[in-house]
Amino acid sequence: MKFFIDTANLAQIKEAHELGVLDGVTTNPSLMAKEGITGHENIISHYKAICGITDGDVSAEVIATTFDEMVAEGEALAKLHERIVVKLPMIKDGVRAIKYFTDKGIKTNCTLVFSAGQALLAAKAGATYVSPFIGRLDDISTDGLQLIEDIRLIYDNYGYKTQVLAASVRHPMHIVNCAKLGADVITAPLGAITALLKHPLTDNGLAQFLADHAKAASK
Numbered sequence: 623m624k625f626f627i628d629t630a631n632l633a634q635i636k637e638a639h640e641l642g643v644l645d646g647v648t649t650n651p652s653l654m655a656k657e658g659i660t661g662h663e664n665i666i667s668h669y670k671a672i673c674g675i676t677d678g679d680v681s682a683e684v685i686a687t688t689f690d691e692m693v694a695e696g697e698a699l700a701k702l703h704e705r706i707v708v709k710l711p712m713i714k715d716g717v718r719a720i721k722y723f724t725d726k727g728i729k730t731n732c733t734l735v736f737s738a739g740q741a742l743l744a745a746k747a748g749a750t751y752v753s754p755f756i757g758r759l760d761d762i763s764t765d766g767l768q769l770i771e772d773i774r775l776i777y778d779n780y781g782y783k784t785q786v787l788a789a790s791v792r793h794p795m796h797i798v799n800c801a802k803l804g805a806d807v808i809t810a811p812l813g814a815i816t817a818l819l820k821h822p823l824t825d826n827g828l829a830q831f832l833a834d835h836a837k838a839a840s841k
Contacts, residue, residue: 623801626678626809628789630657630668634812635675641816646678648731648753648789648809650709651685666702673703681731681751683709684719692719700728707731707750712740717747724748731787738772745782751807756800757790766790767799774804794818 624645627638630653638644649672654660659668672680680703684695692715696708700723707729710716720730724747731751732744736759744752754773756766773786785806791797792810794817800808 623805624678624785624807625815626681626787626807627815628653628791628809628811630654630659630672631812632668632671632675635672638812638815639675643815644676644678645807646680646705646809647672647676648681648709648787650683650733669699669702669706673705676705678705679707679729679750680705681707681709681733683733684711687711687713687715689715689718689722692716693722696723696728696730709733709753712736712744717743720744720747720749724750733789736769738769738776741769741773741784741786742776745777745780745784749784751785751787753787753789753809755790756788756796757792759790760792767796767803770800770803770805 625643626646626648627635627644628648630649635647654665659665669682682699684692686692686695692710699708700706708723709731710719712732712734720732723730729750731753732749733753735741735752735754741752754769759766759769770788777784787807787809788800788805789809791808791814793814797808797810797814
């Protein structure tokens, strides 16, 4: 399973990359704004900076909501770097744009997916990635992980190449359960990824090893 980090924070992207587990980055206008990245030129420069850190795909989201505008914006984003993936919303014109970019050989990420039917349409249009938002479904008392399972089954039934990219991942058990269900990719905050490192028995065991070594060395 690929690990993407969901942020626009360059320091966090570098940390995940240096850990040796980073396969790509997803970001969006909200995450850019959180880092104080505003204005078209600054956003473009930031995408380039992100591409300079990771060796994997970088999803760059369009702001437009009409077909012609999404195509124009997406083509401009794709020209920034070979690793840019054009991120498009799950709306009618978004699906049309996915098909357009697929035919042009440009990678796409269909975002804001909340149903298996939406994921099926994205795959039919040729999306490279589909992003079901599992945390937001959990927020409204709906099982986000069930959606991952449903999409995995449908894609496997028909051999769709679209990768299931579990998004809105909130905690380490989301990551583990997505791996058990066969998600191709998860995108998560750095904290959820590094939380996988933690276990009290590991901490206790290491402390005991170090204490025993110190005793032996002092003799």
